[in-house]
Amino acid sequence: MIGKEKLFAKLEKVLAQSKADQTEIVFIGTESGLTRYANSAIHQNVFENNGRIYFRTVLGKKVGVASTNSLGAGELKKTLENSYEIARNQPENPDFPGLAGPASYNAIDTFDDTTAGFSPMDRAKVVKKIIAIADAKKFTLAGAFSTSAGEVAVVNTNGVRAYQPVTSASINMIAMSDTSSGYAAGLSRKVDNIDFEKLAMTAVEKCDLSQNPKSVEPGDYEVILEPAALGALLEWMSYIGFGSKSLQERTSFLAGKIGKKIVSDLITIYDNGLDATSIAFPFDFEGVPKKKVVFIDNGVAKGVVYDRATALKDKTKSTGHALTPDNTGDGAIALNVVIAPGAAKRADMIKKVKRGILITRFHYINGFIDTPNAVLTGMTRDGTFLIENGEIKHGIKNLRFTDSMLRAFGSARALSKETTLIESWWDAVGCIKAPTMHLGSFKFTGKTEF
Amino acid sequence: MKDKLKECIDWLRSKGVDYADCRYVQRERENIRVTDGMVDTLARDLDVGVGIRVLADGSWGFAATAVLSSADLKKTANKALQIAKASATTKRTPVRLSDQKPFVDQYKSKCKKDPFAVSVDDKLTLLMKVDAALRKSSKIKKAESTMMFYKTNKLFVSTDGAEIGQEIVESGAGYNVIAFDGKEVQKRSYPNSFGGDYAALGYEFVEGMNLLDHTDRVVDEAIALLSAEPCPVTTATIIIAAPMMALQIHESCGHPTELDRVLGTEISLAGGSFMTVDKLNKLKYGSDLVNITADATSPGGLGTFGYDDEGVKAQRTPLIQNGLFVGYLTSRETAPVIKKKSNGAMRADGWNRIPLIRMTNINLEPGEWEFDDLIADTSDGIYFDLNKSWSIDDKRLNFQFGTECAWEIKNGKRGRMFKNPVYTGITPEFWNSCDAICNEKYWHIWGVPNCGKGEPMQTAHVAHGASPARFRNVKVGVSK
Numbered sequence: 001m002i003g004k005e006k007l008f009a010k011l012e013k014v015l016a017q018s019k020a021d022q023t024e025i026v027f028i029g030t031e032s033g034l035t036r037y038a039n040s041a042i043h044q045n046v047f048e049n050n051g052r053i054y055f056r057t058v059l060g061k062k063v064g065v066a067s068t069n070s071l072g073a074g075e076l077k078k079t080l081e082n083s084y085e086i087a088r089n090q091p092e093n094p095d096f097p098g099l100a101g102p103a104s105y106n107a108i109d110t111f112d113d114t115t116a117g118f119s120p121m122d123r124a125k126v127v128k129k130i131i132a133i134a135d136a137k138k139f140t141l142a143g144a145f146s147t148s149a150g151e152v153a154v155v156n157t158n159g160v161r162a163y164q165p166v167t168s169a170s171i172n173m174i175a176m177s178d179t180s181s182g183y184a185a186g187l188s189r190k191v192d193n194i195d196f197e198k199l200a201m202t203a204v205e206k207c208d209l210s211q212n213p214k215s216v217e218p219g220d221y222e223v224i225l226e227p228a229a230l231g232a233l234l235e236w237m238s239y240i241g242f243g244s245k246s247l248q249e250r251t252s253f254l255a256g257k258i259g260k261k262i263v264s265d266l267i268t269i270y271d272n273g274l275d276a277t278s279i280a281f282p283f284d285f286e287g288v289p290k291k292k293v294v295f296i297d298n299g300v301a302k303g304v305v306y307d308r309a310t311a312l313k314d315k316t317k318s319t320g321h322a323l324t325p326d327n328t329g330d331g332a333i334a335l336n337v338v339i340a341p342g343a344a345k346r347a348d349m350i351k352k353v354k355r356g357i358l359i360t361r362f363h364y365i366n367g368f369i370d371t372p373n374a375v376l377t378g379m380t381r382d383g384t385f386l387i388e389n390g391e392i393k394h395g396i397k398n399l400r401f402t403d404s405m406l407r408a409f410g411s412a413r414a415l416s417k418e419t420t421l422i423e424s425w426w427d428a429v430g431c432i433k434a435p436t437m438h439l440g441s442f443k444f445t446g447k448t449e450f
Numbered sequence: 451m452k453d454k455l456k457e458c459i460d461w462l463r464s465k466g467v468d469y470a471d472c473r474y475v476q477r478e479r480e481n482i483r484v485t486d487g488m489v490d491t492l493a494r495d496l497d498v499g500v501g502i503r504v505l506a507d508g509s510w511g512f513a514a515t516a517v518l519s520s521a522d523l524k525k526t527a528n529k530a531l532q533i534a535k536a537s538a539t540t541k542r543t544p545v546r547l548s549d550q551k552p553f554v555d556q557y558k559s560k561c562k563k564d565p566f567a568v569s570v571d572d573k574l575t576l577l578m579k580v581d582a583a584l585r586k587s588s589k590i591k592k593a594e595s596t597m598m599f600y601k602t603n604k605l606f607v608s609t610d611g612a613e614i615g616q617e618i619v620e621s622g623a624g625y626n627v628i629a630f631d632g633k634e635v636q637k638r639s640y641p642n643s644f645g646g647d648y649a650a651l652g653y654e655f656v657e658g659m660n661l662l663d664h665t666d667r668v669v670d671e672a673i674a675l676l677s678a679e680p681c682p683v684t685t686a687t688i689i690i691a692a693p694m695m696a697l698q699i700h701e702s703c704g705h706p707t708e709l710d711r712v713l714g715t716e717i718s719l720a721g722g723s724f725m726t727v728d729k730l731n732k733l734k735y736g737s738d739l740v741n742i743t744a745d746a747t748s749p750g751g752l753g754t755f756g757y758d759d760e761g762v763k764a765q766r767t768p769l770i771q772n773g774l775f776v777g778y779l780t781s782r783e784t785a786p787v788i789k790k791k792s793n794g795a796m797r798a799d800g801w802n803r804i805p806l807i808r809m810t811n812i813n814l815e816p817g818e819w820e821f822d823d824l825i826a827d828t829s830d831g832i833y834f835d836l837n838k839s840w841s842i843d844d845k846r847l848n849f850q851f852g853t854e855c856a857w858e859i860k861n862g863k864r865g866r867m868f869k870n871p872v873y874t875g876i877t878p879e880f881w882n883s884c885d886a887i888c889n890e891k892y893w894h895i896w897g898v899p900n901c902g903k904g905e906p907m908q909t910a911h912v913a914h915g916a917s918p919a920r921f922r923n924v925k926v927g928v929s930k
Contacts, residue, residue, distance in 0.1 A: 034905060038717055069516045090574060094488075120533040142718040144719070329485060
């Protein structure tokens with residue numbers, strides 16, 4: 001960790017050397033440790049100390065990007081010059097909106113000293129404890145436990161000065177018997193907020209309950225989607241549908257449907273990077289403050305997230321969802337997707353299922369089949385159960401689903417009050433927040449042998 | 451740098467470690483993307499650092515740093531040692547490595563034209579021409595063309611005495627269009643979807659793609675898809691185009707033969723494998739026609755290298771022989787489980803990642819068929835071209851692939867086009883239904899630059915040699 005003042009001083013020194021009309025520097029620094037365990041022992045255990053600087057250099061409407069993790073003064077100057085040369089040698093981009101101007105940012109506490117100082121031995125002690133819980137049932141345990149600290153800064157010649165230090169802790173685990181497995185996971189900015197033993201007991205309980213699974217035929221079932229399962233669906237829906245570029249290219253399932261009812265009125269989905277109870281982060285990689293953006297409001301399609309370039313195209317303003325300078329061509333991405341909770345209790349939701357399936361988690365979802373209809377496919381794994389007449393009967397062998405999420409979410413019957421943070425592709429700057437959801441109809445199209 | 455790495459190795463040796471290696475990696479990357487007549491990405495990146503892997507008390511530790519002074523490297527070596535000691539507190543069985551000759555060598559991939567020496571102007575001129583040719587119809591909503599280049603220099607030093615330097619240059623390019631008619635949206639790509647094709651070659655590989663020769667067909671097919679019928683829901687004979695075969699091999703043979711997956715060390719994220727050790731030399735994986743080989747020496751393959759990241763020399767290993775499952779991708783740690791030495795499949799995604807078992811070039815060896823004869827020999831079937839979606843269960847049995855488009859085959863002739871086609875199956879049933887593979891004329895090594903595995907996530911560059919192949923009784927069109 002370099003720290004705000006020292007980092008700004010270092011970046012401003014480099015900024016002053018730029019010959020360009022406008023220059024932006026993004027710094028992402030990380031010190032992260034990750035402990036992987038399988039067959040009830042640690043088998044990989046890694047630490048990384050890294051920092052990356054991106055330069056975006058603007059000459060009129062010409063833009064060049066260069067980046068490096070080699071942070072010596074000479075290398076930084078060389079990379080800055082490199083970005084200048086790239087800009088100089090390319091045609092103008094008439095749609096380039098220019099760099100962001102100065103802004104003020106919400107003060108959010110995203111750093112925890114205990115998490116930053118958590119050592120490999122501390123992680124090993126946690127892993128030893130949870131392995132003992134699986135051992136007691138003669139199950140094996142596998143998973144990964146990471147703790148990291150980092151800092152992000154965005155500065156530019158228009159006066160943007162944004163800085164945020166972050167920590168995060170996450171763990172995933174599966175307990176395994178000869179015929180079954182059970183999953184649990186935890187995520188927080190603060191390692192002490194994760195109840196590791198409770199998670200291990202959940203994984204063990206799911207593994208135990210799903211032993212000797214029976215096969216059921218694919219078809220249309222009621223489902224209870226637990227938060228990890230629902231979060232994985234939302235992650236793909238966000239990727240294919242909640243960003244400005246997908247709306248502009250007409251591949252989003254929201255395209256042509258803004259203002260129309262597309263799913264059940266029980267469903268509200270939004271992005272909120274300012275929610276301090278989540279993996280919050282107050283600004284994007286252009287230094288624009290994050291705004292709350294509603295995608296679906298009580299079933300009605302509302303909008304998408306924007307960066308500066310795609311906002312200009314739609315004659316609107318950035319919502320604070322730009323990616324790093326090397327990825328600006330991908331448009332904006334929602335990093336803190338939330339599906340609003342309901343009022344139900346998980347146990348009561350299960351009681352209302354006549355014949356259905358409880359899904360702990362999905363594996364290998366893909367959403368490119370038919371994006372305008374939000375068709376996703378994927379497999380269940382690590383705790384899939386048959387529910388009959390309101391009771392969990394037994395574990396079942398895993399199934400493949402292939403369905404339009406617009407159709408499936410149109411059959412929503414209830415959402416739980418309790419929500420869970422689900423780790424997403426976006427690591428330290430975002431996550432998914434999801435409740436448990438009861439759908440009246442979800443289509444399974446195939447099955448497997450375990 | 452070599453002296454600094456050797457100092458670390460000497461220091462770790464003095465601490466009595468079981469084994470250690472240090473890898474210095476410097477990777478340059480350039481990516482260019484032109485979208486609708488504008489350069490939306492032109493970025494260069496330099497990534498450099500050292501990763502130190504230590505086996506102590508029978509357990510692994512790994513630490514990596516981008517700060518490369520001798521003092522920082524020693525600090526990182528000590529960190530890796532302390533991490534190994536933390537790992538050992540949960541040890542059940544000590545790690546044992548297969549024997550390995552310590553090579554002292556230099557390797558350089560084949561590269562006629564250094565892509566980093568080709569001017570940006572030349573690259574942009576070609577991409578702009580492609581872009582203009584792709585935007586000839588008002589129904590084309592978006593045209594995107596890309597190039598990506600890598601140059602990686604590596605230095606590997608180990609306590610066994612290995613000292614290996616490698617330089618690998620990789621090049622890739624491709625394009626796609628999105629067509630829209632007010633209702634329907636469809637996409638077509640060339641030469642492959644998701645970024646095109648890649649090879650461990652220089653800029654000559656991009657020039658050899660003849661990018662401008664295929665723009666008209668790509669545009670016409672994207673527009674034709676707008677009014678195409680949906681793929682029928684049925685059980686059919688299918689012929690799969692070579693680039694789609696590449697992904698089929700990747701998901702249903704490459705990943706399940708990674709021995710670390712088989713032994714459970716990837717179970718919590720990527721999953722395990724149905725190809726368990728008890729099935730080796732017993733499982734009839736495919737029909738007698740099916741021969742699949744892991745070949746890290748295939749000329750120009752994106753999975754081609756001199757040595758893996760444990761210092762094991764690149765080699766060729768059969769995985770499937772005449773349909774029988776006969777081999778795995780292995781490491782020094784896992785190979786002893788099947789009483790073998792490592793076949794050199796351990797690779798890391800840069801200096802800051804630990805090596806994992808990764809695919810090399812996993813090739814379906816060519817058969818004997820001419821492509822036209824294969825179509826003519828098929829009375830009723832569907833031809834699937836270029837991947838669009840992919841999904842497979844966590845033991846690699848139940849898979850489902852979608853492609854950009856498909857064509858009906860009736861009485862030996864290619865007929866109407868189908869949109870949003872998918873096919874699905876169970877891996878050994880599917881491969882056992884293979885009854886024809888096209889010959890070497892149609893065989894090409896397709897580069898896959900985005901194979902994900904591990905935690906923290908690592909992206910490997912791998913490849914698959916493939917030609918079109920035919921499969922019987924396959925479920926298709928199950929996307930609704």
